[in-house]
Amino acid sequence: MAVDETRAWLDLRRAEIVLLPGSPDGAAWALLHGLRSWTTEGRRLALLYQEALAAGAGEGPAADWTRLFRDFWLEVAERFGLAPIDGRLMHVFFESEALYHLSTWSPALEDAALSDTVEHFAHVWLGAPFRPWRGALSQAEDASGTRPHGSAPPAAMRIAKAAAEVVEDKGLAGLTHRAVADRAGVTTGSVTHHFRSIEDLVAGVIRGQVQVLTEEAVANAPPTIDEILTPARLFEALRFHSAGDRPASPAIRRRRLFLASVRRRELAAAGAVIRYSHGGTVRDSLSRVFKLSEGDARLYSGVLSRLLAAIWFACAGDEDPRVTRHALIDRIEAALTARLTRL
Structure with a gap:
């Protein structure tokens, strides 16, 4: 039943993003809108989904759910003129932040940090125009009290x-x-x-x-x-x-x-x-x-690690997950290396 409810929820999101420009920018705005909506008005379903993944990602209803999101983001990529592998990357990013944006620690700051990461992801991996970094992710890291490796007494x-x-x-x-x-x-x-x-x-x-x-x-x-x-x-x-x-x-x-x-x-x-x-x-x-x-370094490493940590979950419902995982990592490596060697 929850999977069917999510299917209906996604139908509403399709209607909401239809007027966005058919470009990488439009895709980024669709991703940001989807994450905000899923973790607020769709929060009940979002929590159920995470519980299903914790119980058995890639199995039973959890696999059906993951495939539903996969197919949605593939459709979004096509709608905004992007390649299928870009749709898979959008799904990977969604799988990461669909969990972590359930946080209720500091909604305003966390929403600003999410905007930072989405814009960065869209620029590096989807080809969206560069926008100056506003520093919300660093502010969130500092304010939350994260500590460097080896700093705990x-x-x-x-x-x-x-x-x-x-x-x-x-x-x-x-x-x-x-x-x-x-x-x-x-x-x-x-x-x-x-x-x-x-x-x-x-x-x-x-x-x-x-x-x-x-x-x-x-x-x-x-x-x-x-x-x-x-x-x-x-x-x-x-x-x-x-x-x-x-x-x-x-x-x-x-x-x-x-x-x-x-x-x-x-x-x-x-x-x-x-x-x-x-x-x-x-x-x-x-x-x-x-x-x-x-x-x-904070922005690049933060977004990169979010993508890599979510790849397994995003591919868990695939017919051949191993092939997709390697294709995604190849794409992530190529785009990141091309971008950073130009800096």
């Missing part, structure tokens, strides 16, 4: 990892200061020193887990981040995480943690940390390889 990180283990075993309902202290082998006072309230503790778990995900990505990528000096080496590492037959474990855990934050309003700030920590592991490499300014 060691004692807090040990406690955060122990708290994550408690959540794995007992769920969020079993997360208490005493349970975390027992797991970490420290006193309850040590836990409350870093995380005073239970809300602070849950937020700390999520902050800590984002740091853990970053460490895992750095440790597992071939080559390591410090070895990346050329575009070819950069995309060798990125493809390793994006083209597998199963989504990378950090991507799954990030999505689950974010959904947990969406379910509890008091965790909205923790959810924002997850949303705006995207791109942390590739930013330094991207800057090193292409000599980017800090602001450009």
Whole structure:
């Protein structure tokens, strides 16, 4: 029934975008409008869809749902004079932000950051005209409290990892200061020193887990981040995480943690940390390889990581997902390299 409701919802969106100009700009506006509408007036369906993906992306109703979005964005691409691969890229971007724009942390700032990322995506990958970057994404990253790799205090990180283990075993309902202290082998006072309230503790778990995900990505990528000096080496590492037959474990855990934050309003700030920590592991490499300014590096790495993290989910309903994943990564690499080598 929810899939049928979404089909009707998409019919309304078709009618709403019909007067937009048939150009890459029009496609970008259609994408922005679709994301805003889906995560607000379509929020009930949007949450159901994310729950279906968490239960079994690429299977049963979740696969039908994903194919419905895939076909819609292919149709949109044709309507705006774009190639089918561009429609697939629009679907990938939609799959990312259809989850993360469910955030309720700071609606005005997050909407501005979404506009930044959509305009950047449309310029680099759809051929839309360049528009000066307004800095909303950087503002959101700074305001949400995302931290550079390795910046969490060691004692807090040990406690955060122990708290994550408690959540794995007992769920969020079993997360208490005493349970975390027992797991970490420290006193309850040590836990409350870093995380005073239970809300602070849950937020700390999520902050800590984002740091853990970053460490895992750095440790597992071939080559390591410090070895990346050329575009070819950069995309060798990125493809390793994006083209597998199963989504990378950090991507799954990030999505689950974010959904947990969406379910509890008091965790909205923790959810924002997850949303705006995207791109942390590739930013330094991207800057090193292409000599980017800090602001450009934030925008390029943020949008690139959103695309790569969502590829598996966007292709999960395909007849041959592996072929589509590689075609998308090829397209992402070619467009990004062409754009950055001109800077």
